[in-house]
Amino acid sequence: MQLVLNRPLDMHVHLRQEEMLQNVTPFTAQQFAGAVCMPNTLPPVDSVERYDAYVAKIKAAAAPYEFDPYVPLFFHEGLTREELAPARERLFGVKLYPAGVTTNSEAGVAEMSKIEPVLDVLQDLDLPLLVHGETNGYSHDREREFMSVYDHFARTFPKLRITMEHITTVEAAEFLEKHDNVFATATLHHLLYTMDDMLGGPFNPFLFCKPIIKSPKDREAIQSLVIQGHPKLMFGSDSAPHTEVMKRTEGAAGCFTSPVLLPGLAQFFEDHDILDQLQSFVSDRALEIYGVNPPERSVVLERKEWTVPPRYGSVVPVNAGETMRWAVVDPEVESA
Amino acid sequence: MQLVLNRPLDMHVHLRQEEMLQNVTPFTAQQFAGAVCMPNTLPPVDSVERYDAYVAKIKAAAAPYEFDPYVPLFFHEGLTREELAPARERLFGVKLYPAGVTTNSEAGVAEMSKIEPVLDVLQDLDLPLLVHGETNGYSHDREREFMSVYDHFARTFPKLRITMEHITTVEAAEFLEKHDNVFATATLHHLLYTMDDMLGGPFNPFLFCKPIIKSPKDREAIQSLVIQGHPKLMFGSDSAPHTEVMKRTEGAAGCFTSPVLLPGLAQFFEDHDILDQLQSFVSDRALEIYGVNPPERSVVLERKEWTVPPRYGSVVPVNAGETMRWAVVDPEVESA
Numbered sequence: 035m036q037l038v039l040n041r042p043l044d045m046h047v048h049l050r051q052e053e054m055l056q057n058v059t060p061f062t063a064q065q066f067a068g069a070v071c072m073p074n075t076l077p078p079v080d081s082v083e084r085y086d087a088y089v090a091k092i093k094a095a096a097a098p099y100e101f102d103p104y105v106p107l108f109f110h111e112g113l114t115r116e117e118l119a120p121a122r123e124r125l126f127g128v129k130l131y132p133a134g135v136t137t138n139s140e141a142g143v144a145e146m147s148k149i150e151p152v153l154d155v156l157q158d159l160d161l162p163l164l165v166h167g168e169t170n171g172y173s174h175d176r177e178r179e180f181m182s183v184y185d186h187f188a189r190t191f192p193k194l195r196i197t198m199e200h201i202t203t204v205e206a207a208e209f210l211e212k213h214d215n216v217f218a219t220a221t222l223h224h225l226l227y228t229m230d231d232m233l234g235g236p237f238n239p240f241l242f243c244k245p246i247i248k249s250p251k252d253r254e255a256i257q258s259l260v261i262q263g264h265p266k267l268m269f270g271s272d273s274a275p276h277t278e279v280m281k282r283t284e285g286a287a288g289c290f291t292s293p294v295l296l297p298g299l300a301q302f303f304e305d306h307d308i309l310d311q312l313q314s315f316v317s318d319r320a321l322e323i324y325g326v327n328p329p330e331r332s333v334v335l336e337r338k339e340w341t342v343p344p345r346y347g348s349v350v351p352v353n354a355g356e357t358m359r360w361a362v363v364d365p366e367v368e369s370a
Numbered sequence: 371m372q373l374v375l376n377r378p379l380d381m382h383v384h385l386r387q388e389e390m391l392q393n394v395t396p397f398t399a400q401q402f403a404g405a406v407c408m409p410n411t412l413p414p415v416d417s418v419e420r421y422d423a424y425v426a427k428i429k430a431a432a433a434p435y436e437f438d439p440y441v442p443l444f445f446h447e448g449l450t451r452e453e454l455a456p457a458r459e460r461l462f463g464v465k466l467y468p469a470g471v472t473t474n475s476e477a478g479v480a481e482m483s484k485i486e487p488v489l490d491v492l493q494d495l496d497l498p499l500l501v502h503g504e505t506n507g508y509s510h511d512r513e514r515e516f517m518s519v520y521d522h523f524a525r526t527f528p529k530l531r532i533t534m535e536h537i538t539t540v541e542a543a544e545f546l547e548k549h550d551n552v553f554a555t556a557t558l559h560h561l562l563y564t565m566d567d568m569l570g571g572p573f574n575p576f577l578f579c580k581p582i583i584k585s586p587k588d589r590e591a592i593q594s595l596v597i598q599g600h601p602k603l604m605f606g607s608d609s610a611p612h613t614e615v616m617k618r619t620e621g622a623a624g625c626f627t628s629p630v631l632l633p634g635l636a637q638f639f640e641d642h643d644i645l646d647q648l649q650s651f652v653s654d655r656a657l658e659i660y661g662v663n664p665p666e667r668s669v670v671l672e673r674k675e676w677t678v679p680p681r682y683g684s685v686v687p688v689n690a691g692e693t694m695r696w697a698v699v700d701p702e703v704e705s706a
Contacts, residue, residue: 172586173570234509237578237621246569250508282618285573 035337037300037309037360041328042316044069044295045219046164046199046270048137048288049103051075055095057347058275061292063096064364067317068328070164070270071103073129074138078108082121098366100329106164110141111148115155126326127162128152129199135168135176136244137274137288142166146183153187157194162324163187164197167206173246178205188213195323200224200272202245207255210266217323219270220256222298223289223352228253240350243274244287260302263311268320271295277348291352294342298353300335300360334363371673373636373645373696377664378652380405380631381555382500382535382606384473384624385439387411391431393683394611397628399432400700403653404664406500406606407439409465410474414444418457434702436665442500446477447484451491462662463498464488465535471504471512472580473610473624478502482519489523493530498660499523500533503542509582514541524549531659536560536608538581543591546602553659555606556592558634559625559688564589576686579610580623596638599647604656607631613684627688630678634689636671636696670699 044066049059062069071092073079079088085105092103106129107113118125130149131142143149156163167184168176187196198206198218210218223241228234228250232241241247259267273295274288291298296316303312320326338361342353380402385395398405407428409415415424421441428439442465443449454461466485467478479485492499503520504512523532534542534554546554559577564570564586568577577583595603609631610624627634632652639648656662674697678689 172564173566174585228508230509233578233582233621235621236623237573237575239573239575239621242569242573249510285571285575287572 036363037312037335037337039296039313039316039333039335041067041321041331042296042333043067043269043320043326043328044271044273045268045320046070046072046221046272047292048072048074048272048274049092049095050275054275054277054349055091057349058273058290058292059092059095060099061346062273063099063101064366065292065296065333065362067100067331067333068102068104068326070126071105073105073108074131074136076138078138078141079105080108080110080141082107082117082125085121085125100331102326102328104324104326106162108141109143109149109152111143111152113152113155115159118155118159118161122159122161125161126324127164128156129164129166131166132168132170134170135166137286139166150190153191153194157191160193160195162195162197164199166200167198168245174248177201177203177245181205181209184209184216185212188216191215200245200270201256202248203252204255207259210259210264217266217268219268220260221270221272221289222291222295222302223247223272224253225256225260225302226298239281239285240352240354241289242281242285242287243272243289260315261306261308263308263314265319266323267315268323269299269316275349278345278350279348281350289352290349293346293351294353294358296333296335296362297358297360301358304359335360336363372699373648373671373673375632375649375652375669375671377403377657377667378632378669379403379605379656379662379664380607380609381604381656382406382408382557382608383628384408384410384608384610385428385431386611390611390613390685391427393685394609394626394628395428395431396435397682398609399435399437400702401628401632401669401698403436403667403669404438404440404662406462407441409441409444410467410472412474414474414477415441416444416446416477418443418453418461421457421461436667438662438664440660440662442498444477445479445485445488447479447488449488449491451495454491454495454497458495458497461497462660463500464492465500465502467502468504468506470506471502473622475502486526489527489530493527496529496531498531498533500535502536503534504581510584513537513539513581517541517545520545520552521548524552527551536581536606537592538584539588540591543595546595546600553602553604555604556596557606557608557625558627558631558638559583559608560589560592561596561638562634575617575621576688576690577625578617578621578623579608579625596651597642597644599644599650601655602659603651604659605635605652611685614681614686615684617686625688626685629682629687630689630694632669632671632698633694633696637694640695671696672699
């Protein structure tokens with residue numbers, strides 16, 4: 035049994051830099067025709083010049099796969115119409131990180147009240163705003179507490195497309211109904227797991243991420259959006275690799291899910307008898323919401339068991355050692 | 371400035387076995403005249419014979435400190451009046467673990483409904499019941515969900531002294547008011563920290579324990595009991611050492627707090643201007659509730675800064691590398 039996905043997209047992934055970029059990009063490029071590649075590198079991708087350089091590096095790392103990297107600029111108060119307008123056609127959007135909430139977000143926004151002039155420019159240029167929506171409050175409440183910020187942005191800039199990235203809570207799921215200009219992405223791991231999978235038994239550092247994986251009720255809210263085929267919810271993995279050493283000794287936050295994404299999604303959609311909706315979740319809605327035009331590629335999944343390796347280079351994937359029911363059929367690998 | 375504590379007691383500690391027992395026992399014996407030493411060893415301390423052997427080993431490891439180990443027997447359905455009654459005078463109590471909820475609890479109780487005959491024997495012999503009160507539910511709710519079991523036990527056996535070990539939640543704090551025969555212990559780490567200290571930033575495996583450290587509201591409830599000097603709340607550290615390797619690679623649950631207990635408590639009590647209540651929390655209430663008779667020792671703390679070492683042998687303590695304001699004055703060390 036095969037499943038053919040046309041132009042699948044991962045609308046939120048961290049491809050990192052240097053050696054890590056080389057190691058992890060093929061997993062994304064193999065399974066997806068395009069991906070929103072996050073700009074929280076060191077230094078961040080916070081200018082058009084750095085944007086062009088990072089896009090080129092990702093494309094090189096993705097070869098021979100035909101793959102479009104959509105890199106949102108790292109939001110900062112210094113972004114100007116003068117810089118953005120001439121590059122508008124090749125830019126994808128802007129990604130806002132509150133300062134200090136996740137990996138390499140130290141350069142993020144400390145005061146939300148000061149950024150409205152930039153949001154005004156984004157709205158004028160029709161550049162979407164992607165947001166890591168967490169406050170600096172108690173970890174379980176960070177996303178819930180951020181809803182008032184989304185609400186303010188959505189009301190003040192009604193023509194600005196705003197995406198709540200990697201939503202994880204009942205409150206975010208409900209908020210999706212509130213404004214026409216607010217969209218969301220959801221990850222595979224927040225769809226499948228609760229905090230108990232990370233720390234209910236022995237601690238599993240490979241499920242430690244920001245936003246933290248939450249309660250059964252929160253998971254149920256995200257699952258419900260996916261199962262009902264919510265038209266404003268797109269797939270974005272938030273796959274965020276760190277080396278095993280960084281995970282184990284530095285407590286780095288991020289789940290490396292890239293190698294298991296389409297197989298894991300196919301499993302979930304099959305378990306809920308909605309395989310026919312997978313195309314919409316992993317591609318159609320993003321095409322419509324963002325108007326992107328990724329390469330005309332199909333990715334084929336086959337219903338065939340395989341075991342996830344214990345590590346890929348220096349990185350341990352989610353589901354390491356587990357058996358998956360769906361496998362990616364890769365013509366590049368077959369012909370190699 | 372000095373603070374003299376008379377016969378301080380740690381009413382919940384894991385001293386482990388073999389090399390670990392030798393490594394960690396001195397920290398407890400230095401600071402406490404006695405301690406409730408938990409029986410979840412391999413195999414568990416589940417018979418009078420194993421009890422006698424474990425008590426002897428702890429006393430040997432505690433030398434030259436005068437130190438009384440109170441070892442509750444590991445609860446199982448096979449405990450009988452015939453075994454317990456003749457040893458009543460030297461036994462301390464019994465510790466109930468639901469199966470699978472924490473380290474080495476696999477031999478614990480799977481069905482609470484089946485154990486009433488044993489509870490009846492305990493009540494008759496006036497042997498206290500110490501309980502790890504967690505269900506197998508979602509980690510944040512395990513203790514809250516267990517309150518109905520405590521309630522049933524307390525009603526059915528009104529003369530049985532029941533101690534809710536290491537309480538961590540608003541619900542457990544409130545439950546303490548409900549039955550005259552229900553008492554509780556609280557740890558230093560649940561008094562000081564919330565889940566954010568463990569995973570709000572990078573993950574800190576050395577604050578990973580069961581029951582899991584909880585929310586600000588839950589912490590506030592425990593702090594409030596301590597600050598008001600609740601007569602049914604005793605200090606029990608739940609210090610639970612694992613090697614650094616086990617913590618980092620196996621995700622073992624347990625906080626090793628032994629080396630910092632009295633200094634950490636003195637800091638908290640000083641910060642809340644209740645230093646005069648520390649004696650009651652770390653000794654007087656336990657003497658009254660349990661009627662134990664530890665060695666007549668005083669332990670002296672001095673207001674003097676020291677830095678917690680990065681590790682003690684193979685074990686990383688909580689507060690490693692941090693500066694403490696109070697230090698234990700140890701005549702054994704001074705004279706060595």
